[in-house]
Amino acid sequence: MSQGPRYREGMPCWVDLLTDDRDAAAEFYGTLFGWDFAVGDPAAGLYTFCQVDGQSVAGIARRAADGATEAVWTTYLAVDDAAGAATRIRAAGGVATEPLELAGHATLLTASDSAGAVFGVWQAGDFPGAQLVDEPGSLVWNELVVTDADRALDFYHRVFGHGARTSPDSDYSVLELDERPVGGVLPMSAVEEPVAALGPHWAVYFGVESTEDTIAHARRLGATTADGPNDTPYGRVATLRDPQGAFFGVVDARDAAPSPAGG
Structure with a gap:
């Protein structure tokens, strides 16, 4: 491979x-x-x-x-x-x-x-992980949704050495390694049902050319909208639920913050 x-x-x-x-x-x-x-x-x-x-x-x-x-x-x-x-x-x-x-x-x-x-x-082993990121159809961001952010930040610091930077005007935190972003931490209070019903979880976001067009396409394929679409500093995002029940996020890849690929 x-x-x-x-x-x-x-x-x-x-x-x-x-x-x-x-x-x-x-x-x-x-x-x-x-x-x-x-x-x-x-x-x-x-x-x-x-x-x-x-x-x-x-x-x-x-x-x-x-x-x-x-x-x-x-x-x-x-x-x-x-x-x-x-x-x-x-x-x-x-x-x-x-x-x-x-x-x-x-x-x-x-x-x-x-x-x-x-x-x-x-x-x-012979496969380090995703070979393509930050492009349409690929992973652009990973986000931990939690009730107790401080507890989560302590855990990931102890296990992986993550630092954290919290936005001064919100409760959103960014996990970092050597000041390089590696993921987000979002308070549960910021998400809508049915996403909140999942409890603490890691959310995945894939890049798309257009969030609105992707939502419409996904609905035609049997998916439902679980949260959003919302405008954020990182692009227009939405959480969808696929026909089998799995939740995933999409974000306009043109506006998405870069993922920490490699390093």
């Missing part, structure tokens, strides 16, 4: 969709974002790589029969040592599964932080 940019520990490096109907998910997102798909090794459960111009931008995995009742997008943070990260997560009050190897591409695990927000840990 061709390599993409290298991601420093603590940076969001990958996102994937956990679903029990990969074909339906591929049909929806392929039509909406223009994705092509490369199905991986059967040993990895036919993990599917979503691609733009031959570059992988996201994954689709089949959920276990006894897993979550609805589809969900997961944000993965890069680490040098998944087992070591699991130890730090538990010591900071979180929960972590045992590491699992994905057909030589990566060693990964699923975790939840001290507030209950689920995220993934990604130790690169």
Whole structure:
């Protein structure tokens, strides 16, 4: 597998969709974002790589029969040592599964932080993570939605060394590594139902040419609008819910703040 940019520990490096109907998910997102798909090794459960111009931008995995009742997008943070990260997560009050190897591409695990927000840990093998970011159809931002921001900031500082910068005129915080933005922290009070009903969670945002046109297109494909559209300093954003129930965000890629790709 061709390599993409290298991601420093603590940076969001990958996102994937956990679903029990990969074909339906591929049909929806392929039509909406223009994705092509490369199905991986059967040993990895036919993990599917979503691609733009031959570059992988996201994954689709089949959920276990006894897993979550609805589809969900997961944000993965890069680490040098998944087992070591699991130890730090538990010591900071979180929960972590045992590491699992994905057909030589990566060693990964699923975790939840001290507030209950689920995220993934990604130790690169031959695949460091997203090969394309900040373009239409690719990842542009990852955002933690929480009730207790201070608790969350303490957790991610202890586990990944994240610093934080809070806007002077709002409660929005930006997670940083060496003063470089790596993600956002949004108070739960700032989001609408049904997004708030998810509880603490990591939200994923994909770039689009036009937020309004994408909303209309997604609705024609069976999605619903969960929040927005809203104008922000980073562009016009909206949260959508796909036909299988997974929430995801879109933002006009022309106005989006750059993602921390590589480094």
